[in-house]
Ligand SMILES: Nc1ncnc2c1ncn2[C@@H]1O[C@H](COP(=O)(O)OP(=O)(O)OP(=O)(O)O)[C@@H](O)[C@H]1O
């Protein structure tokens with residue numbers, strides 16, 4: 001019993017440690033210099049020195065946040081549209097489009113957006129937005145089309161209007177699945193945003209690319225690890241919210 | 255009063271409900287029985303317009319049910335759905351409050367009503383109100399489903415196999431509760447069931463459906479005594495008929511003069527229970543007592559057996 | 567008779583109206599990096615052909631707009647797409663001044679929007695036709711053959727993207743084969759390693775969470791970082807392990823890209839193997855055991871065939887993902903179509919970007935269609951294996 005209790009605490013402690021480590025690293029990278037120094041050659045700097053890691057981390061998160069909020073809004077709105085009687089004609093087509101859209105590599109989207117909007121944050125936002133749309137749309141569609149028929153009928157039988165049913169029953173019931181889509185989308189976006197730095201967006205990709213260009217492993221490692229830590233933490237956090245909403249409804253979660 | 259006139263529902267070429275006409279008197283219970291797929295649910299759902307009929311009219315207290323928008327109509331009609339259909343993301347109290355909230359009742363009135371209904375259904379409002387549906391047993395969920403249908407004090411209540419998943423004891427209890435509520439509020443109820451026993455027990459009138467058609471609509475005694483077709487006869491269950499007939503009557507109505515030995519049976523008990531008691535104890539007669547405990551006379555095996563025979 | 571509109575048709579017609587009359591059809595540039603000048607359909611095509619193209623497009627859009635039979639819509643979309651494909655080539659040679667090899671003609675937004683609109687119509691028709699898997703592969707082959715013929719016939723040669731191609735035809739095919747080798751090779755390696763690992767995770771519950779967690783975390787490392795991080799260890803292997811260098815292992819180049827793609831591929835393969843095996847109905851397993859099958863016989867005779875469609879779904883994810891990710895290999899000298907994409911981005915030469923991006927998208931798209939078809943074939947043959 002006691003052992004199980006201790007075990008249950010391990011993941012939370014690890015997470016907490018990761019948060020502390022991450023904050024310490026981005027706000028005061030100098031402390032970690034001795035650790036990274038062995039990875040550098042011929043006295044190259046061990047800590048990224050062309051900008052503050054904290055600023056880049058915040059910019060990185062901001063880019064992902066903007067793209068995700070936009071993608072969520074549009075994807076959920078579209079999913080609602082094609083599951084209403086008026087839009088149901090578009091349902092099969094939208095399914096195929098999502099399937100096709102997912103085959104577009106993010107690099108290609110990014111590169112193709114440059115001629116339209118120029119270098120910088122914009123093409124990155126577009127790529128993240130388009131790439132983030134798909135998992136959210138797909139999940140929202142799954143959620144809205146696999147509602148328990150019984151419950152939806154009960155809502156109709158209680159005299160809810162179409163709008164009331166959507167807001168009070170259908171969306172809350174599909175919330176866990178939609179959240180699952182958002183989680184996938186955020187993790188993909190966090191990683192893809194780094195590629196944005198190849199078209200001059202200010203993200204943590206800058207650190208990694210600087211490392212690749214100057215053959216500085218320490219840069220590559222710190223950039224990659226910050227992004228990975230962010231992804232793990234955000235993934236965990238969103239999973240927890242998802243589990244909470246699902247558990248409240250008595251649904252099983254994987 | 256609910257008047258159903260020439261109602262038909264077709265899906266593509268198949269006719270699911272075929273030219274059904276019936277009148278349900280106010281403050282009575284009409285029970286719809288029939289085999290699976292005979293169109294019972296569809297008929298019920300045309301009353302609150304969850305399904306739009308292909309032809310025919312339904313009037314509630316004289317007004318065509320199409321004179322209101324569907325959702326407003328449905329707020330005025332209680333509907334207990336087949337398999338409860340509780341909202342999994344809302345607590346028990348919120349589930350019961352659904353229609354009152356839609357109708358814009360104030361919070362205090364809603365709370366009072368929810369507590370009242372939960373108490374009526376023996377669910378402690380403190381303990382069960384904040385729970386989610388999946389934290390209840392099947393029987394409790396079903397009771398919440400019925401409570402939700404009753405919440406806005408509807409004059410008309412549609413119930414689709416509301417007691418399907420209950421064990422016999424709880425089921426009996428739920429039936430008695432419903433009868434009591436119906437008496438108290440004068441609700442008009444249409445109830446769908448597969449259980450002939452339940453139909454005979456609850457119904458003022460029974461409607462028998464077969465392949466979309468209404469084959470007989472009559473008082474329980476008449477259905478039992480004079481089934482309109484071989485189908486009704488089978489459905490009613492030929493071998494069970496005498497007992498069903500007896501279960502319709504009260505002991506009080508079968509009392510003969512005279513006395514008998516042993517514990518007295520109350521006059522309100524069903525004649526079926528009296529016969530069962532007589533056969534089980536091997537006695538020829540039982541004393542009968544009134545509600546006040548005074549002896550009324552006795553019932554005899556012979557007398558009850560005569561009553562169980564076909565009145566025709 | 568009342569005229570009834572098709573809802574999607576309204577969208578398509580609106581896009582077509584804007585693209586055909588308000589957006590540029592082609593862009594003319596005096597050389598490959600100066601800003602371009604817009605040319606409308608009528609300006610971009612010789613005397614008769616401009617109005618002809620407009621007529622074809624408008625008729626096709628009307629067919630889309632009204633509620634028309636599927637076969638008519640199919641014909642309209644195919645004819646419109648064919649006309650666009652042929653005439654953009656004509657526009658290329660028409661707009662190129664005689665004997666000028668610096669001028670660049672590229673399709674402009676109007677052209678792409680028209681392609682998009684009619685592809686949408688075609689996709690809608692094909693979706694509604696509900697084609698069988700073989701038929702879908704057939705459509706793909708026909709489309710690929712048509713594009714191949716246009717390319718070989720040289721009718722697109724005056725377009726800028728093909729001029730970029732002409733300048734580096736050799737390296738195009740070399741990078742292309744590197745790209746495909748990277749994507750397919752790492753997939754093959756991931757399947758060879760991932761299947762047994764998945765089976766092991768299925769059988770040994772203690773391993774499952776740990777292995778899947780590690781693979782999950784690998785997925786969160788950004789691709790460019792993972793590629794970079796593998797440079798050092800592989801460099802060390804190349805210099806310290808005898809024979810490694812002669813196998814082609816280097817610190818920089820294809821090896822780290824290959825390993826990175828392999829690592830990314832493991833999660834979908836392992837996870838889908840575990841899910842597929844877990845989804846095998848208990849009754850089937852019990853029956854197999856009851857008939858006296860050994861564990862091995864049960865694995866190959868019952869579990870594996872039943873789990874196959876799910877495992878294939880994992881392989882589809884990996885293949886499509888790898889074809890996309892392989893572009894990043896270029897950043898660490900690993901080659902592939904990404905070389906053109908990043909060179910193009912560096913020189914702000916969009917035609918070069920397209921030369922890398924278009925084949926990548928086409929490859930990923932074709933891979934998705936083929937594998938989807940295969941998945942459907944394997945799972946419809948065993949409808950009971952489908953989750954309810
Ligand atoms: N939306 C629909 N579209 C087509 N057919 C339907 C639809 N709804 C019901 N049906 C068909 O109508 C028939 C009657 O259905 P209904 O639900 O009214 O039966 P029921 O008598 O309530 O059966 P049960 O006792 O099993 O609940 C069935 O054959 C059913 O398949």
Ligand SMILES: [Mg+2]
Nearest residue numbers: 294295336414
């Ligand atoms: Mg029913």
